[in-house]
Amino acid sequence: MRHCKQIVDLVSQEMESKLPWSIRMEVKMHLLMCKNCHRYAKQLKFMQAELNTLEQNLNTVSLAEPAKERIKKTLTLAINESTND
Amino acid sequence: MTQQSPETWLNDYGDLLYRYALLRVRSETTAEDLVQETLLAGFVSWDKFTGKSSVSTWLVGILKHKIIDFFRKHRHEVKQIQTDELADDILAYQFDNEGNWQVDLVEWDMPDTQMNQQQFSKIFNMCISRLPQRMADLLFLRSIENVPMTECCDLLGFESDNQLWVTLSRTRVKLRQCLNTHWFEQG
Numbered sequence: 574m575r576h577c578k579q580i581v582d583l584v585s586q587e588m589e590s591k592l593p594w595s596i597r598m599e600v601k602m603h604l605l606m607c608k609n610c611h612r613y614a615k616q617l618k619f620m621q622a623e624l625n626t627l628e629q630n631l632n633t634v635s636l637a638e639p640a641k642e643r644i645k646k647t648l649t650l651a652i653n654e655s656t657n658d
Numbered sequence: 659m660t661q662q663s664p665e666t667w668l669n670d671y672g673d674l675l676y677r678y679a680l681l682r683v684r685s686e687t688t689a690e691d692l693v694q695e696t697l698l699a700g701f702v703s704w705d706k707f708t709g710k711s712s713v714s715t716w717l718v719g720i721l722k723h724k725i726i727d728f729f730r731k732h733r734h735e736v737k738q739i740q741t742d743e744l745a746d747d748i749l750a751y752q753f754d755n756e757g758n759w760q761v762d763l764v765e766w767d768m769p770d771t772q773m774n775q776q777q778f779s780k781i782f783n784m785c786i787s788r789l790p791q792r793m794a795d796l797l798f799l800r801s802i803e804n805v806p807m808t809e810c811c812d813l814l815g816f817e818s819d820n821q822l823w824v825t826l827s828r829t830r831v832k833l834r835q836c837l838n839t840h841w842f843e844q845g
Contacts (some may be wrong), residue, residue: 576756577757577758577759578753579769581826586827588801591803609763610764612763616837617830617834619836620773620830620834621770623779624797624802627779628712630833634676634677635673635677636672636676636693637686637688640690643690644694648668648694648697649693651701652663652701653714655701
């Protein structure tokens with residue numbers, strides 16, 4: 574029998590890779606019996622969903638004006654150089 | 659196809675590219691540099707643009723490569739990382755010697771209202787910023803970007819897939835613990 578610490582690692586790994594069938598079943602069984610690991614797995618899923626929405630929450634962030642000006646200058650310079658070639 | 663002006667791209671997609679980069683490299687100046695490099699690269703390789711995707715998608719594709727290059731150039735000092743990651747070993751007080759939970763986990767009340775959600779996002783970002791650098795990088799590269807395993811190991815200096823999985827799991831334990839303390843136990 575695996576202990577909770579190992580199940581925690583497997584639950585995490587399962588989010589990005591496919592585990593062998595027998596291990597998946599073992600994890601499933603453990604989660605059915607263990608309240609703490611069950612909660613942990615649920616909380617990881619919630620965290621993952623939040624990670625995926627971080628991008629939307631950045632909606633109000635934009636390039637600072639000075640940075641924009643600097644980039645524009647560099648671009649203009651590069652374009653002029655390439656047309657002079 | 660007519661040549662497009664990178665200055666127009668800057669106006670149209672500058673913010674989009676900036677946000678994308680900022681989320682992944684978590685440094686404003688680096689993100690600004692990456693936007694500039696991306697627009698320049700787009701200008702130089704415009705003849706390779708096939709028109710199969712939109713210009714913005716194409717530019718984001720270039721930016722992705724630039725971000726990976728950035729990580730490659732700033733490869734972490736592995737020794738330093740390991741001490742960072744092992745410092746205040748969270749697993750030690752989450753699990754007993756037999757590997758069972760020391761304390762019971764509380765059920766989380768998920769943030770429901772919009773205001774709640776905004777405040778939660780702040781805490782969430784704070785908890786991410788508290789992670790050791792490589793752990794945060796790993797979270798983004800592997801669990802959001804889905805960068806392939808071999809490349810992830812190479813970029814972040816993991817010696818084996820297993821070492822990466824274990825570290826990713828510890829990262830999540832840390833993040834969960836921080837959220838639990840600063841949000842869910844505050845309620």
